[in-house]
Amino acid sequence: MRLFSSTGLIDRRTLLRAAGGTFLAGLAPRAARALQDTDAVFASAYYDGDGSYGIALLAEDGTVIHRYALPERGHDAVFDPRGERVVVFARRPGTFAAAIDLRKDNEPLVFHAPQGRHFYGHGCFSTDGKLLYSTDNDYDNARGVIGVHDATDGFRRIGEFFSGGIGPHDMTVLPDGRTMLIANGGLETHPDYGRTVLNVATMKPNLTFVDLEESRILSVHELAPHLHKLSIRHLAMMEDGTTWFASQNQGDIHEPLPLAGSISPDGNVRLLDLAPEDLRLMRGYVGSVAANDRTGAVVLTSPQGNTALEIDGASGAVRERVTLPDICGAADRGDGFLLSSGMGVMDGHQTQLAWDNHIVRRPWNPA
Amino acid sequence: MRRLVATFISLAMLFAGPASSQELTVDGEQAVRSVRLLVAGFIQPGFERFADDAELAAIATDELCEDPGERTLDAARAAFRASALALARVEFLRTGPLIQENRLERLLFWPDRRGIALRQVQGVIGSGDESVTDAENLPAKSVALQGFTTLEFLLFGTGSDDLASDAGHRCLFARAVARNIHAIAVELNAAWQDKDGYATLWSNPGEENPIFRNADEVVSELLSIPAEAFEIIRDQRLKPMLPEDGQANPKRALFWRSGISLEFVDAAFEALRSYYETAGISDILPEDESWLARSIEFEFNNAEATLDRLNMPVEEVLANEERVKDLDYLVILTQSLQSLFGQQVTAALGLSVGFSSLDGD
Incomplete structure (x- = not known):
């Protein structure tokens, strides 16, 4: 029997209970064994190298437990607060999302962004699990919106609100349950021009707090003007609501600009002051960020720089540097992090799947 | 796709x-x-040619404003085309000098899905804003007003045929944009020739090199x-x-x-x-x-x-x-x-x- 911290590992029995017999019965024997032997579950989107995309459920040790096919390339995924369902979003500018109910051995339920919108690849649930939020592009109006979906009714779209900027990417709901933090990356894109950034010279990324109950923007935080080409993309929240953010430089990637920082729930922004040598390793690009409350560490990964830096969250000092080609996926695990690469490495082992940029950990202690 | x-x-x-x-x-x-x-045989000659063609476009636009007529308008338009094609040969070198100081966007604000440049240019023409007739003022203005798409509208867009008879505000605006383009082209050329510049860093990797290790x-x-x-x-x-x-x-x-x-x-x-x-x-x-x-x-x-x-x-x-x-x-x-x-x-x-x-x- 192992001990669990509030941010630690999930109880496999909870998963089995949540998953139900049919789910387990539907797994290959090896996968079923892996599930019984494991204490945690992660999810990550993948490419199988042969034209097919999917999302995999993973054990604590990174073993693939089960795979679900997706119509196209997925990006980030999110578990509901009870850990019973996982939703994966299409990579931008995709328009589908797929919900998998772990209690049932079923095909993913695929739903779509409405006309005139596409997903950016990230989302989150409301604290009660009844709503699913997605970061969307209202591309004809060059405006970021947060899509609201009814998670109790087939993820039907029931509304949307302004994200506070252009190009919302990652988002999170703070521990108070009513404040949402959105990373507006600032990049204007339109499906007519592929992934071309249409506003590099004038982009203005920000971090926006939104009150979900009153549907209003509480505050918008921009970095200093000379940092305006740092597209703030990904977030990792600590237990106290302090959220780490990570950026990608859309200008000269060789300029040593701060690529990460943290914002407290009251809006206090602190930039991470990395040594030039460490910044250089990241090549202007952080693909994923994860935080570990147990150890107070934060990991920043750069597939462009083939590097992951583990940072001490309090002091900002670099604890460890990992070199791995195309490293990107990161999730907290035990006293460290589970890391993956687009070259197929998961937790140090070569797999036959190319892992997408993110790994998400299933919440433990479901409500 | x-x-x-x-x-x-x-x-x-x-x-x-x-x-x-x-x-x-x-x-x-x-x-x-x-x-x-690559640097000596393609990149440096490419930027040198771009700077030369941009200079010719600036001179031709200058002459158009000095002596408006069909001949000078044709010459300015031809020089525009030549300099734009010289840009085509280097604009994909989006590393080092071209992506610093918004040079790329200042030269070529494109794609412009929402027609920002056209709106701004027409606004400036409509208001007769004098500040755009001095190239020195352009770098501080919107990137959409500074480069090739603006110059193209001024020389080829609606109302441009009047340039053959009228060296007014529109012509002076075009002259300033052509000079601004030339100034950026000169900077790019100099940056690629710089002995301590990007070309040298790219071709001398090493532990001390801040970019290419x-x-x-x-x-x-x-x-x-x-x-x-x-x-x-x-x-x-x-x-x-x-x-x-x-x-x-x-x-x-x-x-x-x-x-x-x-x-x-x-x-x-x-x-x-x-x-x-x-x-x-x-x-x-x-x-x-x-x-x-x-x-x-x-x-x-x-x-x-x-x-x-x-x-x-x-x-x-x-x-x-x-x-x-x-x-x-x-x-x-x-x-x-x-x-x-x-x-x-x-x-x-x-x-x-x-x-x-x-x-x-």
């Missing part, structure tokens, strides 16, 4: 052995030699430039031209007013071929991968033959079904060439081709 490209990546390519054991197949000297050849990084830059260039041609030049739901809209093409939309693409393809040949990329491929050079040359030849058939204004291309098919085919060629440079040659030279870093998110 992107998915199509992604399917070209085979598992074998993604997992060409444990990545950590992958090694560059060229030694440091070969890598540096390629970059030196080793040969891997040198070669990676060498190959990512053409790979991205073909993506730019496809997403920003060709696809906007293609009919949407059977509806052709030539006005979505870059430089439709001056009639050089296709010539611009042609100049870019020609320049990319020159890039490939000047750097001697076929010479640094391992022997058993030399077929890649033949594939690249085959695709360049296909593009050349296709573009020969497309040597006409975009309106004429779109009015002809066969020519539209040629455009579609060019899109496929850009995918193929992007994959050849960005994935296949990259992998053949021993660099990792990652799934996550292929097109960042």
